Amino acid sequence: MSVKAKTWQQLAYVLIYIFNVIHAQVSYSTPEEMAKGSVVGNIAQDLGLDLQRLKSREARIYTGDSTEYVELNKETGFLLIKEKIDREVLCAKTTPCALHLQMILDNPVELYKITVEITDINDNAPSFKKKEIRFDISESAGIGAKFMLEKALDADVGNNGLQSYSLKPTDHFSLKLHNQADGSKSVEMVLQKSLDREQRDQMSLLLTAIDGGEPQLSGTVQIHVTVLDANDNAPLFTQKTYQATLTENAKKGSKITTVSASDSDVGPYGKITYYITDAMDGVTDVFVIDQTSGEVTLNGEVDYELEKSYQFDIEAKDQGGLSDSCKLIIDVIDINDNKPIINILSMPKPIPEDSKLDRVIAIINVNDPDSGASGQVHCALSDNIPFSITSPSNNFFSLKTQQELDREKNAEYNITVTCADEGVPQLSSSVSLQLQITDVNDNAPLFEKNYYEAYIAENNAAGQSILTIKASDADWNQNARVSYILEESAVNGLSVSSYVSVNAESGVISAVRTFDYEQLKYFIFRVKAQDGGSPPLSSNVTVKIIIQDQNDNAPQILYPVQAGGSVVAEMVPRSADVGYLVTKVVAVDVDSGQNAWLSYKLQKATDRALFEVGAQNGEIRTVRQVTDTDAVKHRLTVVVEDNGQPFRSATVTVNVAIADSFPEVISEFNFNPEEKHNDNLTFYLILALAVVSILFILSLIAIISVKIYRCKQERQFYKSAANLPVIPYYPPVYADSTLQRMYNYEMCGTTDSRMSDIKFVRPYSQNTLVNVSRAGTVQRENKEQEEADQSLEFGVFT
Numbered sequence: 001m002s003v004k005a006k007t008w009q010q011l012a013y014v015l016i017y018i019f020n021v022i023h024a025q026v027s028y029s030t031p032e033e034m035a036k037g038s039v040v041g042n043i044a045q046d047l048g049l050d051l052q053r054l055k056s057r058e059a060r061i062y063t064g065d066s067t068e069y070v071e072l073n074k075e076t077g078f079l080l081i082k083e084k085i086d087r088e089v090l091c092a093k094t095t096p097c098a099l100h101l102q103m104i105l106d107n108p109v110e111l112y113k114i115t116v117e118i119t120d121i122n123d124n125a126p127s128f129k130k131k132e133i134r135f136d137i138s139e140s141a142g143i144g145a146k147f148m149l150e151k152a153l154d155a156d157v158g159n160n161g162l163q164s165y166s167l168k169p170t171d172h173f174s175l176k177l178h179n180q181a182d183g184s185k186s187v188e189m190v191l192q193k194s195l196d197r198e199q200r201d202q203m204s205l206l207l208t209a210i211d212g213g214e215p216q217l218s219g220t221v222q223i224h225v226t227v228l229d230a231n232d233n234a235p236l237f238t239q240k241t242y243q244a245t246l247t248e249n250a251k252k253g254s255k256i257t258t259v260s261a262s263d264s265d266v267g268p269y270g271k272i273t274y275y276i277t278d279a280m281d282g283v284t285d286v287f288v289i290d291q292t293s294g295e296v297t298l299n300g301e302v303d304y305e306l307e308k309s310y311q312f313d314i315e316a317k318d319q320g321g322l323s324d325s326c327k328l329i330i331d332v333i334d335i336n337d338n339k340p341i342i343n344i345l346s347m348p349k350p351i352p353e354d355s356k357l358d359r360v361i362a363i364i365n366v367n368d369p370d371s372g373a374s375g376q377v378h379c380a381l382s383d384n385i386p387f388s389i390t391s392p393s394n395n396f397f398s399l400k401t402q403q404e405l406d407r408e409k410n411a412e413y414n415i416t417v418t419c420a421d422e423g424v425p426q427l428s429s430s431v432s433l434q435l436q437i438t439d440v441n442d443n444a445p446l447f448e449k450n451y452y453e454a455y456i457a458e459n460n461a462a463g464q465s466i467l468t469i470k471a472s473d474a475d476w477n478q479n480a481r482v483s484y485i486l487e488e489s490a491v492n493g494l495s496v497s498s499y500v501s502v503n504a505e506s507g508v509i510s511a512v513r514t515f516d517y518e519q520l521k522y523f524i525f526r527v528k529a530q531d532g533g534s535p536p537l538s539s540n541v542t543v544k545i546i547i548q549d550q551n552d553n554a555p556q557i558l559y560p561v562q563a564g565g566s567v568v569a570e571m572v573p574r575s576a577d578v579g580y581l582v583t584k585v586v587a588v589d590v591d592s593g594q595n596a597w598l599s600y601k602l603q604k605a606t607d608r609a610l611f612e613v614g615a616q617n618g619e620i621r622t623v624r625q626v627t628d629t630d631a632v633k634h635r636l637t638v639v640v641e642d643n644g645q646p647f648r649s650a651t652v653t654v655n656v657a658i659a660d661s662f663p664e665v666i667s668e669f670n671f672n673p674e675e676k677h678n679d680n681l682t683f684y685l686i687l688a689l690a691v692v693s694i695l696f697i698l699s700l701i702a703i704i705s706v707k708i709y710r711c712k713q714e715r716q717f718y719k720s721a722a723n724l725p726v727i728p729y730y731p732p733v734y735a736d737s738t739l740q741r742m743y744n745y746e747m748c749g750t751t752d753s754r755m756s757d758i759k760f761v762r763p764y765s766q767n768t769l770v771n772v773s774r775a776g777t778v779q780r781e782n783k784e785q786e787e788a789d790q791s792l793e794f795g796v797f798t
Contacts, residue, residue, distance in 0.1 A: 040081065159211075181329075204222065274315070275291065446472060465508050470507055485504065601613060
């Protein structure tokens with residue numbers, strides 16, 4: 001591992017230590033070779049972060065010492081491809097291939113781990129290092145002679161990697177594949193038909209390597225075979241497998257091992273050349289072999305954590321074209337060059353202060369890529385905290401409570417876990433965990449006030465907010481969540497819930513109905529505040545709602561009474577002096593306060609110079625001396641207004657007669673009081689006549705039925721009977737089926753009924769005339785009443 005890589009890695013651990021919290025981890029998968037700007041995933045949505053939070057807290061992607069392949073678009077929250085990713089360049093044959101990133105947020109600092117797995121696509125066709133392969137084969141080569149072919153290289157992995165070979169034409173040679181220990185396949189060309197240089201001294205074959213991707217890709221190499229004279233001995237390695245060891249981070253040029261092969265031939269056929277023929281890409285960049293001596297040396301860097309061993313084939317080839325191969329296995333020896341890696345498998349969640357001892361609050365996995373003692377890890381906690389850490393199994397640690405917790409003393413703990421290996425020199429890593437201590441429900445909600453009072457105007461809209469009550473709870477979270485409940489009580493015999501409602505969450509008290517000040521001035525009820533603990537705790541508060549009056553009622557005239565179609569007049573003598581009290585307008589207003597303050601004014605008058613109205617008392621008085629030239633009949637319109645905003649009013653018409661005697665008033669007003677009552681009296685008389693007629697017919701039928709029945713009884717008894725008809729008697733008064741006379745009555749009607757009793761009414765006072773023309777007909781009406789009573793008495797038959 002390079003110094004720069006170590007520096008960046010140390011910086012990353014320091015940052016993690018400073019940030020001391022990893023909030024979440026998210027993983028994505030994306031194919032390699034995606035274009036710049038391609039979307040990897042919606043990091044904001046997957047981590048539950050809003051875009052404003054990403055901007056304001058300067059979210060950024062930390063990649064360490066690796067190339068910045070991925071970037072964060074803070075405007076959209078998407079993780080985008082910044083640089084095109086080549087999986088083969090990034091991970092070679094290592095699977096799975098992944099980018100390990102961190103997203104950092106400031107104020108406060110938060111760290112999110114992001115893993116982006118780079119999946120392989122079939123973007124590499126199998127290829128051969130050489131454009132052509134040449135073989136010099138002796139014609140004496142026997143059937144079954146093997147010729148090692150160069151392996152094709154395919155940077156892809158899995159099914160996208162190299163799968164098979166084909167050879168054309170196959171008239172002299174065929175292919176044979178051998179499975180290697182590392183899973184690869186070596187390919188040999190086997191002679192299946194003897195060669196004859198005299199017939200054919202040159203051959204051209206096409207070797208094709210095919211992968212298993214979609215679409216399927218292939219690579220070819222041309223094989224040129226030159227048929228030589230007999231070379232009957234092939235090189236032979238002293239052993240088929242060589243093994244060697246190499247310390248990781250060894251210097252370039254370090255000697256690893258030497259392979260050796262021999263050939264019994266002499267001359268050119270006995271001269272051997274060594275080649276590394278392994279198809280694994282990059283092997284020839286790490287190792288080289290001396291073609292003459294067979295010495296293998298280190299040409300690059302090896303890292304135990306990336307590759308623990310290397311296997312590749314070495315070919316020994318003579319000048320006659322015969323060859324042999326062996327396998328070289330190099331094991332990499334680990335050194336302590338990696339710090340322990342701490343992974344929080346279960347982040348600490350808030351626990352109640354009454355938690356039992358030895359409660360597990362977090363699970364930690366610690367890995368050290370090193371081996372042996374360098375990979376053995378032990379962990380410890382910071383001092384003076386009521387927690388302990390144990391290891392239930394290898395590489396796993398449990399963080400537990402060791403002492404009783406008290407949230408009132410400490411509501412939060414910052415726990416530092418330090419893990420160190422046992423290598424030399426010893427390496428360590430640390431991580432900080434934050435643990436919240438939750439409260440138990442030991443505090444009841446308390447209202448901000450001991451008593452609430454609020455005002456609301458009458459005629460309010462249903463659902464209108466009246467006031468907001470507020471209670472707080474010293475507990476935390478659900479135990480401090482306060483709900484408001486209206487306690488059941490009665491107001492004017494009805495449930496208080498039919499008057500107001502309380503929002504359980506906000507404590508807003510709203511009106512359920514429209515209030516009327518004239519019916520209800522105020523009412524009192526209680527509200528309970530209850531927390532969300534188990535069991536819940538609660539407290540009560542008294543609320544008084546005072547209803548304010550609105551000017552919603554117009555004044556009502558009590559006097560003078562407006563008597564339907566009859567004419568009511570106040571009589572003023574012609575001798576009346578200035579200030580003479582004609583009458584008084586009496587009115588009331590059911591509202592209160594200034595809404596019930598009434599004022600009177602004269603709106604219309606036949607002679608405004610003669611009368612005036614008291615603005616406060618409603619008294620109508622003469623303004624000047626009444627003269628003989630003043631008209632007899634006067635009509636005054638008085639307006640009564642209240643003092644509300646806006647004001648409401650009522651009007652009344654007062655008839656005033658200026659006269660010293662009744663005849664003068666009667667001749668002036670000239671009305672007939674009998675006309676109004678004729679219709680009602682006629683209706684009653686017709687109704688009475690109909691009832692009498694029905695009773696008469698029913699009686700007649702009954703009499704005839706009785707007579708017929710008696711006749712039948714007499715016939716049966718005497719066996720002969722005369723059928724005597726029954727002639728009923730009809731009173732002569734009903735000969736024409738009508739009553740002979742019509743009668744007029746004066747009727748007083750109430751405001752609650754359209755049809756009222758018939759009665760006689762006396763005048764209000766000596767100065768008030770009701771149906772003035774009635775004065776001359778009183779005696780006549782009494783006489784007619786007596787006649788009507790007699791007619792009704794004798795008109796019903798017995």
